[in-house]
Amino acid sequence: MGVSTHNPASSSGNGDAVPTFEPVPVALPVGPQDEVEAPHWEGLKNGELLIQHCANCGRWIWSPSWICPQCHEFDPPWQAVDPVGEVYTWTTTHHVFPASVEFTGRVPYTTAFVSIPSADNRRLMGIVVGDQEIEIGTPVRAWIQPASDLTGGWPVLRWRKVEGERP
Template sequence: MTADTVVRDLPWGPAADGLDREYWDGLLAGELRLQRCGNCARWIWGPQWICATCHTFDPGWEAVEAVGTVYSWARSHTPFIAELADRLPYVTVLVELPGADNRRVLGILTGDDTDVQIGEQVVGHIELDEGATWPLLRWRRREGTQS
């Protein structure tokens, strides 16, 4: 960070209760981390204090390969948060992760976002916006899968 860089108060990062801190720390470390129950091995997303399947408290966090399939998508022409105003229109994708028992995570599709198809393969990448404290998981089409 240069002396001219201003840290902005952006609307993402760990929740005050600390429940999702491992997710954000994982992104800082270059990993996508999701919860997984140590008792029944069920993948959990969004973060929870307790496993909904076996009711074990304090599920652990594991790195997951950030590759998946577009389950759903939407093109936004309205900046729902001011930080996205200069990126209009943008495509949000709901991505199914085969490496995490098909748990689904959201993210912005970067690069070519024309003619997005459900079932298309995408690869996650982690980006740190200028002035941001916490990076974001974003998605790109996997080469050779565009229509």
């Protein structure tokens, strides 16, 4: 769709180099909205995808919660997960609407709801960067968009399509 700005400098060398993409604005509040979700955002700052994992019963928990919904243990700890998953469902937005004026001139864009196998298929939402041709089951990998004025000063979780890789 012409939104990828693959950076040759970052992809030369070994094949594991993380490509860069055109920065995408945010249309919703970003950064921790309360204390309970702060570790997730701090994880993104460190290049990690953190999800809560109950130390008592082993349940993976998303969205962030003070209490395990299964065993009611307080303050479930956070754990870094392999930031790969597959598309559970997705939608493409073709028209800017009042809550997304930041996207004026940037439509269409695709938002994916992604299952994370290493976190018992908890599902996280994010805009797809790069190749937008996805379908249910498409393997994707996190791309943490660096903090900038476009993102309210916080890094933001995005998804990029992965070719030839299964989660």
